[in-house]
Amino acid sequence: MADLTTEFLGIKSPNPFWLASAPPTDKEYNVRRAFEAGWGGVVWKTLGAEGPPVVNVNGPRYGAIYGADRRLLGLNNIELITDRPLQTNLDEITRVKKDYPDRAIIVSIMVPCEEEAWKDILPRVEATGADGIELNFGCPHGMAERGMGSAVGQVPEYITMVTEWCKKYYSKPVIVKLTPNITDIRKPAQAAFKGNADAVSLINTINSITSVDLDLLAPQPTIDGKGTHGGYCGPAVKPIALNMVAEIARDPETHGKPISAIGGITTWRDAAEFMVMGAGNVQVCTAAMTYGFKIVQEMISGLSQWMDEKGYASTSEFVGAGVPNVTDWQYLNLNYITKARIDQDACIKCGRCYAACEDTSHQAISMSADRVFEVQDDECVACNLCVDVCPVENCITMIELQPGEIDKRTQKVVQPEYANWTTHPNNPAAQAAE
Amino acid sequence: MGNSQTTPGIVAGRLPADRIQENFDDLHPAYAPHEAAVAADRCYFCHDAPCMTACPTSIDIPLFIRQIATGTPEAAARTILNQNILGGMCARVCPTETLCEEVCVREVAEGKPVEIGRLQRYATDTLMDAGKHPFTRAAPTGKSVAVVGAGPAGLSCAHRLAMLGHDVVIYEARPKAGGLNEFGIAAYKAPNGFATAEVEWLLQIGGITIQEGQALGDQITLSGLKESHDAVFLSIGLSGVNALRAEGEDREGVEDAVSFIAELRQTSDLTTLPVGRNVVVIGGGMTAVDAAVQSKLLGAENVTIAYRRGQEAMGASRYEQDLAAQNGVRLMFNVQPVAVHGNGRAVEIELEYTTDTGSGLTGTGETFRLPADQVFKAIGQTLGDTPEGITLEGRKIAVNDTGRTSLDGVWAGGDCASGGDDLTVTAVAEGRDAAMDIHATLVG
Ligand SMILES: Cc1cc2nc3c(=O)[nH]c(=O)nc-3n(C[C@H](O)[C@H](O)[C@H](O)COP(=O)(O)OP(=O)(O)OC[C@H]3O[C@@H](n4cnc5c(N)ncnc54)[C@H](O)[C@@H]3O)c2cc1C
Ligand SMILES: Cc1cc2nc3c(=O)[nH]c(=O)nc-3n(C[C@H](O)[C@H](O)[C@H](O)COP(=O)(O)O)c2cc1C
Ligand code: SF4
Numbered sequence: 001m002a003d004l005t006t007e008f009l010g011i012k013s014p015n016p017f018w019l020a021s022a023p024p025t026d027k028e029y030n031v032r033r034a035f036e037a038g039w040g041g042v043v044w045k046t047l048g049a050e051g052p053p054v055v056n057v058n059g060p061r062y063g064a065i066y067g068a069d070r071r072l073l074g075l076n077n078i079e080l081i082t083d084r085p086l087q088t089n090l091d092e093i094t095r096v097k098k099d100y101p102d103r104a105i106i107v108s109i110m111v112p113c114e115e116e117a118w119k120d121i122l123p124r125v126e127a128t129g130a131d132g133i134e135l136n137f138g139c140p141h142g143m144a145e146r147g148m149g150s151a152v153g154q155v156p157e158y159i160t161m162v163t164e165w166c167k168k169y170y171s172k173p174v175i176v177k178l179t180p181n182i183t184d185i186r187k188p189a190q191a192a193f194k195g196n197a198d199a200v201s202l203i204n205t206i207n208s209i210t211s212v213d214l215d216l217l218a219p220q221p222t223i224d225g226k227g228t229h230g231g232y233c234g235p236a237v238k239p240i241a242l243n244m245v246a247e248i249a250r251d252p253e254t255h256g257k258p259i260s261a262i263g264g265i266t267t268w269r270d271a272a273e274f275m276v277m278g279a280g281n282v283q284v285c286t287a288a289m290t291y292g293f294k295i296v297q298e299m300i301s302g303l304s305q306w307m308d309e310k311g312y313a314s315t316s317e318f319v320g321a322g323v324p325n326v327t328d329w330q331y332l333n334l335n336y337i338t339k340a341r342i343d344q345d346a347c348i349k350c351g352r353c354y355a356a357c358e359d360t361s362h363q364a365i366s367m368s369a370d371r372v373f374e375v376q377d378d379e380c381v382a383c384n385l386c387v388d389v390c391p392v393e394n395c396i397t398m399i400e401l402q403p404g405e406i407d408k409r410t411q412k413v414v415q416p417e418y419a420n421w422t423t424h425p426n427n428p429a430a431q432a433a434e
Numbered sequence: 435m436g437n438s439q440t441t442p443g444i445v446a447g448r449l450p451a452d453r454i455q456e457n458f459d460d461l462h463p464a465y466a467p468h469e470a471a472v473a474a475d476r477c478y479f480c481h482d483a484p485c486m487t488a489c490p491t492s493i494d495i496p497l498f499i500r501q502i503a504t505g506t507p508e509a510a511a512r513t514i515l516n517q518n519i520l521g522g523m524c525a526r527v528c529p530t531e532t533l534c535e536e537v538c539v540r541e542v543a544e545g546k547p548v549e550i551g552r553l554q555r556y557a558t559d560t561l562m563d564a565g566k567h568p569f570t571r572a573a574p575t576g577k578s579v580a581v582v583g584a585g586p587a588g589l590s591c592a593h594r595l596a597m598l599g600h601d602v603v604i605y606e607a608r609p610k611a612g613g614l615n616e617f618g619i620a621a622y623k624a625p626n627g628f629a630t631a632e633v634e635w636l637l638q639i640g641g642i643t644i645q646e647g648q649a650l651g652d653q654i655t656l657s658g659l660k661e662s663h664d665a666v667f668l669s670i671g672l673s674g675v676n677a678l679r680a681e682g683e684d685r686e687g688v689e690d691a692v693s694f695i696a697e698l699r700q701t702s703d704l705t706t707l708p709v710g711r712n713v714v715v716i717g718g719g720m721t722a723v724d725a726a727v728q729s730k731l732l733g734a735e736n737v738t739i740a741y742r743r744g745q746e747a748m749g750a751s752r753y754e755q756d757l758a759a760q761n762g763v764r765l766m767f768n769v770q771p772v773a774v775h776g777n778g779r780a781v782e783i784e785l786e787y788t789t790d791t792g793s794g795l796t797g798t799g800e801t802f803r804l805p806a807d808q809v810f811k812a813i814g815q816t817l818g819d820t821p822e823g824i825t826l827e828g829r830k831i832a833v834n835d836t837g838r839t840s841l842d843g844v845w846a847g848g849d850c851a852s853g854g855d856d857l858t859v860t861a862v863a864e865g866r867d868a869a870m871d872i873h874a875t876l877v878g
Contacts, residue, residue, distance in 0.1 A: 069476065267504040291479045291500075298500045301509040393468055 002307035013040035020283035021108035028092035037293035041104025060221035063210035074236030132173035138204020153179035156191035163195025199258035205231020234286035238264030249278025268302025353386035448733025491518035511561035525555035585613020587669035587848025590865030607649035672815035687780035691812035710808025717812030719749035837868030
């Protein structure tokens with residue numbers, strides 16, 4: 001079995017699976033049980049400044065999006081940071097870290113945007129013996145209105161400033177957690193590293209209203225007839241998070257910088273995908289909240305099986321390995337030409353490919369009186385929609401045309417060399433190939 | 435050949451070869467990957483799952499199903515085999531309707547359980563078809579353990595001991611290993627030589643020698659084994675058969691159901707296996723159902739199961755009863771045999787209605803006859819000869835929770851030992867647990 005031991009910012013954990021700062025890491029009881037279940041590390045539920053803790057609503061905190069069999073696809077929450085006293089959390093962190101020296105404990109912090117506030121809390125956090133801190137610049141509800149959370153995360157200058165304070169008053173690794181509620185994720189990441197952050201983690205939750213109660217005419221979750229936007233997370237946000245991680249990983253300004261990936265990670269495969277896209281490790285919240293701590297066992301067995309199959313001896317061998325394969329649209333090879341092919345033996349004759357192509361694409365699938373569906377190469381633009389809507393795996397596949405073959409749609413011979421939009425004759429800004 | 439379902443007497447070839455072939459095909463065909471994915475998706479990954487508690491080997495069912503759902507059936511197989519090395523056979527033969535699937539929350543709520551058995555088969559088949567054995571041996575301990583009987587209990591115990599670094603010699607009376615997996619389970623539950631293949635796959639762990647044709651009480655003795663080994667595990671199953679206690683029991687055509695099934699399991703061309711035109715099976719357990727259904731599948735015209743108590747008392751599960759009914763077997767309740775009539779060979783069986791008086795079962799005096807050229811006794815198996823110096827509890831070897839017998843250094847498990855149901859999966863659990871205790875004793 002592959003060795004999953006992962007070093008992130010010099011912090012060692014037995015596997016790359018950490019629990020994200022959220023209810024699963026809210027207190028000693030949870031974290032101990034999480035470690036017993038096998039989690040490699042935790043980011044403790046966000047701490048606030050000394051003084052009376054924040055209060056949460058006393059009605060429902062969550063909204064949900066389901067699949068047909070009530071599989072949870074997306075979760076939305078309006079929970080705030082920890083609502084327990086600071087000292088209680090610090091004492092618990094100290095105890096747990098002492099008992100689990102081989103696991104990572106990162107302390108998430110959110111205090112007002114004033115140097116004094118950070119100067120006050122950081123030595124106290126340092127005294128716990130935890131391995132590092134994570135700055136919560138992401139929470140999109142409740143805290144932002146008070147000038148914290150995503151209100152900081154949306155202003156790159158603030159990020160740099162607070163990160164610098166943290167580097168000044170704290171000696172261990174500083175991770176900056178980013179909000180996705182922003183136009184260009186590269187900017188806050190750059191700002192964090194400008195302030196000497198050791199790593200960024202992303203994403204926090206996405207502003208959302210999951211649903212509306214059509215009797216009350218109010219957003220859900222509904223608290224006494226009213227609702228508010230919350231933070232979206234769970235499987236549904238994974239593609240958004242994956243893109244943001246890849247964007248930071250391939251941005252020349254931040255390329256190669258440590259990233260802890262968060263957002264919809266539910267299986268070992270999600271984790272592997274984020275790591276291939278540049279994340280040194282991953283954090284999980286909704287999946288643990290949906291299925292319990294035990295899912296980490298599947299993540300561990302799955303990732304190590306995949307590593308064995310691929311011959312990776314350690315996670316560092318594939319972290320970021322896919323980043324060079326992420327490019328901008330204009331660099332994709334326009335001479336790479338494929339055609340859809342329907343395997344008639346596998347076809348169950350549902351006609352979904354036909355409906356999709358005939359109604360909404362390129363009228364490239366024919367249908368006979370006895371329900372035989374065939375791709376017409378002279379119309380197929382290789383959009384892949386038929387593949388995506390086909391209920392049978394591998395029934396429709398995309399076949400690559402070889403150089404020298406004729407693309408029946410354009411009547412042109414397929415060229416062997418790579419050629420992209422930047423040099424395409426139709427591009428008004430085309431430069432001559434060098 | 436010219437024989438048909440209505441040919442009188444006990445003859446072979448009642449059905450054409452292709453029909454027989456079809457009849458003895460897999461009862462539950464294997465899942466294709468897409469089917470497995472859809473079936474796995476139905477699992478709720480319950481906390482402290484009832485299915486896991488119901489499994490005698492405590493397989494972590496939610497975990498292995500999630501491993502299938504996330505595209506790693508090999509990891510799922512490892513989860514299964516860790517707890518139950520014969521997880522492949524159990525996936526095929528476990529009465530899941532009375533074990534894991536009975537308590538599945540979706541069975542309780544919707545009457546439609548997650549198909550745990552078939553998913554288990556999907557996982558274990560994936561690993562075994564790739565020829566992989568997922569376990570390796572610990573450093574040698576220098577200890578040697580004798581296992582008597584190569585059925586599920588013995589094989590499970592031997593594998594666990596070998597894994598822990600001990601050397602194991604299995605002494606098996608028959609010329610072939612596997613126990614009832616090889617000689618008893620209904621043919622359509624584990625077709626295509628699965629039992630034999632599974633034993634070969636299990637032995638890949640190394641450190642296990644099987645000596646066939648070595649019967650305890652015959653070629654070998656318990657005291658001899660105790661001398662030549664550091665511990666002994668008895669897993670000799672139940673080789674005795676209860677008597678019918680009906681007049682004419684010795685007539686030709688009256689047979690032991692287990693022997694008939696054993697012969698069936700070892701016959702490669704089933705068109706050569708004779709079966710009666712009118713078959714009556716006496717009994718109410720799994721063996722009765724298996725003998726009846728397989729007789730029908732071989733082409734018997736009329737097959738009746740005659741059970742002396744009511745339907746609710748029947749040992750065979752409701753699912754098994756339905757299987758019998760679907761195959762055209764007639765189920766009769768509250769009837770007991772009083773005589774087998776015929777001239778040297780069986781021609782008719784005389785049955786008497788019974789009633790439960792509260793203090794026991796008695797005949798009502800009302801009898802009737804059924805044509806019967808073949809009568810199978812499936813009224814329970816018993817321990818053969820009691821090994822020297824062993825204390826019994828009831829009619830089985832007395833053991834504690836971890837399989838210790840009354841004799842120091844001797845453990846027992848499976849059907850021959852007290853406690854637990856007579857099921858493959860229970861035998862595997864008992865073999866495994868005894869192995870852990872033997873290990874603790876030998877190295878502790
Ligand atoms: C017809 C039939 C159908 C069944 N169907 C099912 C089913 O569908 N599902 C299910 O879960 N269970 C089923 N069972 C029960 C299941 O087969 C047994 O519970 C299980 O095989 C018990 O395992 P074991 O290892 O204790 O004994 P066995 O499988 O009986 O193995 C005992 C072994 O010991 C050997 N042996 C016996 N005496 C000696 C001796 N003196 N010296 C050396 N070796 C000896 C035997 O040859 C045999 O190989 C069925 C049983 C029968 C009879
Ligand atoms: C109920 C709830 C509370 C959360 N609280 C915090 C928090 O206190 N601090 C923080 O940094 N992130 C918090 N998050 C965000 C998660 O840490 C994580 O970034 C987000 O849920 C995306 O990951 P997921 O899709 O695995 O859930 C919270 C999320 C949820 C669902
Ligand atoms: S999970 Fe349910 S029971 Fe537990 S605190 Fe929330 S609402 Fe209450």
